[in-house]
Amino acid sequence: METGAFLKELFGMDGQVAVIIGGTGALGLALARGLSKNGAKVVVASSKQTSCDAAVETLRGEGIDAVGRQVDVTSRESLVELRDAALQFTGKVDMLVNCAGVNAADSFLDVDADAWDRIMAVNLKGTMLACQVFIESMLKNDNGGSILNIGSVNSDRPLSRVFAYAASKAGVVNLTRNIAQEFAERGIRCNALCPGFFPAEQNRKILDDKRVENIMNGTPMKRYGDPGELVGAAILLLSRNAGSYITGSAVYVDGGFTASWF
Ligand SMILES: NC(=O)c1ccc[n+]([C@@H]2O[C@H](COP(=O)([O-])OP(=O)(O)OC[C@H]3O[C@@H](n4cnc5c(N)ncnc54)[C@H](O)[C@@H]3O)[C@@H](O)[C@H]2O)c1
Structure with missing residues (x-):
């Protein structure tokens, strides 16, 4: 078998x-984009229909067919x-990626209970609910399904200073492992992909000079x-054949951040 066919x-x-x-x-x-280039048909969903439409337009502009639909997780x-x-x-639906997330930074004594609830509701409860709802349909598939929680x-x-966010993301990995063990014998795999620092809308506002310095000091790759550097790991974890024996794992794509201790 030639290499391309083997990898496919x-x-x-x-x-x-x-x-x-x-x-x-x-x-x-x-x-x-990555899953689509790898052959999947993709549905992009997020809190605003206008953002979904814009994302679909961007993808279509790149020759990728996609559909978009508003959701509140x-x-x-x-x-x-x-x-x-x-x-x-x-x-x-064969694959679900739970990539919705919100963040906010505060000193611990200033953490607002409503803001805490909001972050937990989107990041942790939203991940749980989406897994629940999509597993219901994946269980009816001939080939089960695969979930990737971010x-x-x-x-x-x-x-430091992201108390609700950090707790929610620790919860996401715990939940991922629990779902993995619950559904392992029923054809559903569930893994977590844990990114390091990819400056974007959500975290730019909390990246002050001190934090940037700490991040660079703590990231061996400096x-x-x-975002494209997440795609390979996502494909491995989601793929039916390459990932067939991988469930309940948390893969860190972080330039070595979680490996370093100084
Ligand atoms: N960017 C990073 O450095 C980084 C690092 C680690 C983890 N993450 C995580 O990766 C994921 C994506 O982050 P990003 O940087 O692309 O953030 P982003 O702000 O660019 O995207 C967040 C997405 O979540 C959606 N969303 C927010 N609330 C929602 C709701 N109630 N219902 C449905 N969708 C909702 C938004 O519409 C948007 O599509 C998040 O879970 C984030 O916590 C990001």
């Missing part, structure tokens, strides 16, 4: 459908509507990541 058999996603929630964001759009009803719409567009380096170690 191992990693290829032809004929499969991926829903990327948070697919209009910096990382989600790169993942949608804090609402089970909204997620059911997304799932049913995706099934109508595409017939089935964690963070905060899943492993809490970064640079930020580019």
